Amino acid sequence: MLRKENIGAAGTTRPSSMDFPALLTVLRENWSTKLDWGTTVAVVIDGVLCIGWQDSNFVLGLSTVHTVHEASSLVTSKRNRPGATSTNARITREVFGDSPFKLLEISSFIDDYNHHMNSVDLANQYRQAYDTQKIAYRTWIPLLHWVLDQAAINAYKLASVGKAWLESHVEFRRELYRKLLDHSKLLEPQRWREPGPHNWVVRPKRQSCAMCCKKEKLRKKVLEQHRDSGIELLIAQPKVKRPEKSWSGCDFCDVPLCKTSSSFEDWHSQKS
Numbered sequence: 001m002l003r004k005e006n007i008g009a010a011g012t013t014r015p016s017s018m019d020f021p022a023l024l025t026v027l028r029e030n031w032s033t034k035l036d037w038g039t040t041v042a043v044v045i046d047g048v049l050c051i052g053w054q055d056s057n058f059v060l061g062l063s064t065v066h067t068v069h070e071a072s073s074l075v076t077s078k079r080n081r082p083g084a085t086s087t088n089a090r091i092t093r094e095v096f097g098d099s100p101f102k103l104l105e106i107s108s109f110i111d112d113y114n115h116h117m118n119s120v121d122l123a124n125q126y127r128q129a130y131d132t133q134k135i136a137y138r139t140w141i142p143l144l145h146w147v148l149d150q151a152a153i154n155a156y157k158l159a160s161v162g163k164a165w166l167e168s169h170v171e172f173r174r175e176l177y178r179k180l181l182d183h184s185k186l187l188e189p190q191r192w193r194e195p196g197p198h199n200w201v202v203r204p205k206r207q208s209c210a211m212c213c214k215k216e217k218l219r220k221k222v223l224e225q226h227r228d229s230g231i232e233l234l235i236a237q238p239k240v241k242r243p244e245k246s247w248s249g250c251d252f253c254d255v256p257l258c259k260t261s262s263s264f265e266d267w268h269s270q271k272s
């Protein structure tokens with residue numbers, strides 16, 4: 001499926017899968033200390049390369065992008081001789097003879113794996129820090145959150161690698177949610193823009209005036225932006241009164257508005 005979408009993937013695996021070639025499973029379970037170092041066994045199943053490679057252990061892997069039979073499938077890599085007490089030292093040290101290091105031809109799959117292993121673990125770590133998962137009973141919800149989380153991390157990684165983002169991950173997340181919240185404004189119903197009729201009515205509940213609340217929010221936002229940019233505000237901000245509670249409001253907009261100030265007029269002459 002991945003290759004059909006032009007996505008390559010490679011990784012190590014456990015031999016528990018039903019489709020995994022029995023030969024490799026047997027080698028892993030019974031022969032992993034008896035093969036020569038570098039022994040490579042590969043089987044293709046459904047276009048996926050299943051590979052077994054003898055290092056200090058018999059490593060099992062799957063790949064949709066590697067081959068083992070072309071010249072390009074081998075790379076030369078300088079390896080240091082493992083210590084005498086390392087795992088299965090007999091197998092790994094034999095290759096080196098008396099030299100402390102040696103240039104070894106190894107499968108590009110293994111080379112890629114060594115260089116990029118833990119990528120998945122890293123992705124998990126990145127995701128874990130700012131996980132949006134929550135308990136849900138619909139099966140698609142965790143998938144949706146996974147996609148969102150991963151998209152945010154990919155955006156961060158791409159931006160940092162491309163030097164478009166030079167700050168920390170947490171700062172990236174802050175910027176991301178600020179920008180997303182800016183967008184959310186556009187979706188708010190703006191009934192005050194519509195012709196109406198807008199009438200003063202008495203409402204069933206006494207609630208905080210919508211216009212006063214909005215002004216207060218705006219004031220806080222301005223203060224926050226100044227604080228973020230490191231500017232100390234020397235001029236005292238004109239403080240809006242604590243949002244007044246009111247029994248009345250506009251019936252068309254369905255919002256509470258106070259009568260004590262210009263809230264009704266202000267509400268209906270908003271620009272955004």
Ligand SMILES: [Zn+2]
Pocket residue numbers: 209210211212213244257258259261263
């Ligand atoms: Zn008000």
Ligand SMILES: [Zn+2]
Pocket residue numbers: 191192198199250251252253254268
């Ligand atoms: Zn109205």
